[in-house]
Amino acid sequence: MIQRYVPVLLVLILVAATGLFRVKYAVVSAEGEIVRIEREIEAERWRLKTLEADWAYLVRADRLTAQARALDMQPLRLSRVVRAEQIGNYRNLELAREARSALLPDGEAIEFRVKPVATFDLGVLESGADQLGAEW
Amino acid sequence: MVSRPAAGANALTTARLRVLALCFVLAFVSIGIRLVDMVGGGHAEAALVPPGGDDAPDPRRADITDRNGALLATNIATLSVVGDPVRMNDPDAVATALARVLHGVDATELKTRFARGGRFAWIKRQISPVEQAAVLDLGLPGVEFRLGERRVYPRGNEVSHVLGFVDIDNQGLAGIEYGLQDALVGGSELGKPPVRLSIDLRIQRIVHAATSAGLRRFRADGACTIVLDMATREVVALVSLPDFDPNRPERASPEQRRNRCTSSVYELGSLFKVVSAGMALESGAVSVHDRFDASEPLQIGRYRVRDYHGHNRWLTVPEVFAFSSNIGTARMTFAAGGEEKQRAFLKALGLLDRPVLEIPETTAPLVPERWPDIVTATVSYGHGVAVSPLQFIEAVATLAGDGRRVPATLLERPADAAIDGPTVVSAATARDVRWLMWLTVDRGTATQAAVPGYLIGGKTGTADKPTAGRRGYDGQAVLSSLVGVFPIDAPRFAVLTMLDEPKGDAKTYGYRTGGWTAAPVVARIVAEAGPLLGVPRAAPESEAALRDRLQVTPVMNGRTRRMEDGFAAASLTR
Numbered sequence A: 001m002i003q004r005y006v007p008v009l010l011v012l013i014l015v016a017a018t019g020l021f022r023v024k025y026a027v028v029s030a031e032g033e034i035v036r037i038e039r040e041i042e043a044e045r046w047r048l049k050t051l052e053a054d055w056a057y058l059v060r061a062d063r064l065t066a067q068a069r070a071l072d073m074q075p076l077r078l079s080r081v082v083r084a085e086q087i088g089n090y091r092n093l094e095l096a097r098e099a100r101s102a103l104l105p106d107g108e109a110i111e112f113r114v115k116p117v118a119t120f121d122l123g124v125l126e127s128g129a130d131q132l133g134a135e136w
Numbered sequence B: 001m002v003s004r005p006a007a008g009a010n011a012l013t014t015a016r017l018r019v020l021a022l023c024f025v026l027a028f029v030s031i032g033i034r035l036v037d038m039v040g041g042g043h044a045e046a047a048l049v050p051p052g053g054d055d056a057p058d059p060r061r062a063d064i065t066d067r068n069g070a071l072l073a074t075n076i077a078t079l080s081v082v083g084d085p086v087r088m089n090d091p092d093a094v095a096t097a098l099a100r101v102l103h104g105v106d107a108t109e110l111k112t113r114f115a116r117g118g119r120f121a122w123i124k125r126q127i128s129p130v131e132q133a134a135v136l137d138l139g140l141p142g143v144e145f146r147l148g149e150r151r152v153y154p155r156g157n158e159v160s161h162v163l164g165f166v167d168i169d170n171q172g173l174a175g176i177e178y179g180l181q182d183a184l185v186g187g188s189e190l191g192k193p194p195v196r197l198s199i200d201l202r203i204q205r206i207v208h209a210a211t212s213a214g215l216r217r218f219r220a221d222g223a224c225t226i227v228l229d230m231a232t233r234e235v236v237a238l239v240s241l242p243d244f245d246p247n248r249p250e251r252a253s254p255e256q257r258r259n260r261c262t263s264s265v266y267e268l269g270s271l272f273k274v275v276s277a278g279m280a281l282e283s284g285a286v287s288v289h290d291r292f293d294a295s296e297p298l299q300i301g302r303y304r305v306r307d308y309h310g311h312n313r314w315l316t317v318p319e320v321f322a323f324s325s326n327i328g329t330a331r332m333t334f335a336a337g338g339e340e341k342q343r344a345f346l347k348a349l350g351l352l353d354r355p356v357l358e359i360p361e362t363t364a365p366l367v368p369e370r371w372p373d374i375v376t377a378t379v380s381y382g383h384g385v386a387v388s389p390l391q392f393i394e395a396v397a398t399l400a401g402d403g404r405r406v407p408a409t410l411l412e413r414p415a416d417a418a419i420d421g422p423t424v425v426s427a428a429t430a431r432d433v434r435w436l437m438w439l440t441v442d443r444g445t446a447t448q449a450a451v452p453g454y455l456i457g458g459k460t461g462t463a464d465k466p467t468a469g470r471r472g473y474d475g476q477a478v479l480s481s482l483v484g485v486f487p488i489d490a491p492r493f494a495v496l497t498m499l500d501e502p503k504g505d506a507k508t509y510g511y512r513t514g515g516w517t518a519a520p521v522v523a524r525i526v527a528e529a530g531p532l533l534g535v536p537r538a539a540p541e542s543e544a545a546l547r548d549r550l551q552v553t554p555v556m557n558g559r560t561r562r563m564e565d566g567f568a569a570a571s572l573t574r
Helices: A002-058 A061-070 A090-097 B007-040 B091-101 B107-115 B129-138 B156-163 B175-179 B201-217 B269-283 B317-322 B326-335 B338-348 B373-380 B389-400 B427-443 B514-532 B540-551 B563-573
Strands: A100-103 A109-112 B071-083 B121-127 B143-152 B222-229 B235-241 B291-293 B298-300 B303-305 B314-316 B457-466 B473-486 B493-500
Touching: A002 B007, A002 B071, A061 B201, B071 B091, B071 B129, B071 B156, B091 B107, B091 B129, B107 B121, B121 B129, B121 B143, B129 B143, B156 B175, B156 B201, B156 B235, B201 B222, B201 B235, B201 B493, B201 B514, B222 B389, B222 B514, B269 B317, B269 B326, B269 B338, B269 B373, B269 B389, B269 B427, B269 B457, B269 B473, B269 B514, B291 B317, B291 B326, B298 B326, B298 B373, B303 B326, B303 B373, B314 B317, B317 B326, B317 B427, B326 B338, B326 B373, B338 B373, B389 B427, B389 B473, B389 B493, B427 B457, B427 B473, B427 B540, B457 B514, B473 B514, B493 B514
Parallel strands: none
Antiparallel strands: A100 A109, B071 B121, B071 B143, B222 B235, B222 B493, B291 B314, B298 B303, B457 B473, B473 B493
């Protein structure tokens, strides 16, 4: 009776052994991969830190100031910040939002809107404020 | 038929078979053990550790950022060159070769280090990539690289005194680096989360530029500017000049390392009148409508108290404050209760104790041992008690803010953090103090601190500096300062600028007082930082409300005079 099972058992042993070794090698290579990736992450992390430090160094004030000066930029000043209502002709913008209906002489009913004035009057800004601190 | 072997031979065969079987079993078991061993885990690589390497301090440090996450301090990987003299063919030749490619390495010194014995010697720490390539090109046996971490401060001088610096082992020696050493050091594989400071780098830059410009223009020995958030008491900017590059602390002189904002104490002069006014108004004995006799110097014992901007007449409390009258302030302090009240009030504001801050550079104030009347008088206008600028701006934030005393911090306060402290002055007193400060900028000694569009309050100070090593004051050297609060109708920020020994120029007609030197610095800071911080333009009704208070006609000693008129007359005689 036993002799009938011997080949089957042999095959099973072979399959199990092969499977075990395959799993083993898969584990070994996965571990290698993990180590490799971990090292890569570590290296990337250092690269990132270096780049961040680089960036922080590149945007330091004296360099930005020199660049802003070269581009003829102006510092932010209160005189350049206004509320929407302070802008001249702001009321026109409000008016432009509303449609008005009218009846033409020939009996045709139409809707029209006020066309907003394209130029803004910035006369509300005090002059002289721009000179603040500019002398030194 | 198979012949059966003899019984003796049979037993021998069985024994041999058993021995053979045992050998096979042992062989397979050892193979199995080896298999398990190999599957079980990788082999750790032996790290190159210097002797006593385990005792070496942990070089890992968390990053430091400003309140918006802008990087202020970080670690970058650097290589160090180490040597194993035993593995070198000719240590002396190696030393000579290395000294040629590594900047700052001395061949003779290296030879003695190699000759000392042992299998580990530092050759050079924290080398540059160019140097690394040069060492690799030499291809010397027994010379290796060690990965290390190096602290870098990419912003250079901008935040130097707050950050402090570290030694070559990345251990904090000053500033936040020292104060928060335990919180910063070490960490997991990916490091600790960054430490967020209360500093706003954008504002810090503006303050740094403005203060440096002021220092240069008035040829001052030193300067300090602090910007404090009055609601949360976070230090938004802190600049002490001269400053240093924390990347190279060894190049900084002690004078550069000195944090004038926190570790130096000064007799701040008239700035203290903010405290005296707050004390007088809080006592209830003095109101903003009272008048004090400043017509002649105040005689106390053998001392005489005089005024710098003399008016030689009776002054209302707003005039006393806005024109910075020493006589008036001293009289006001005596009217409010004198010595006992003054000491209690200074104590409550924390001006008599060492301040608590996250950096080690703090100093206890200098307080007189005895407190006779003359001391009460001089302290009322800022001489006799020496405090650090940071300590003083804390007091101003209390007096002109919500009246509560909350210690300042250099770390970001979480949005939900409870900000609480003992109430020192009432809301009404704080409102009066703000009004007095606004008057000072509007028509007093601090008119140069005005910024169009904003309502600013301020107080100037010009203190005589004590003579080094002797009693008394140096008549030549002064300390000019201005403390400002803006916007004065809804206070958000307090600014203090102090210039140490400024010299007047032609544009200031030779004046070097706080109103001429520190005030323009504060004005520039407010003008540039205000829009950035989203402080809106002052509402016209707020200004009208401040001006309306001047129209009150106080009745004193049977004399009536509108406060506004008093100021007008004063301006003419000034």
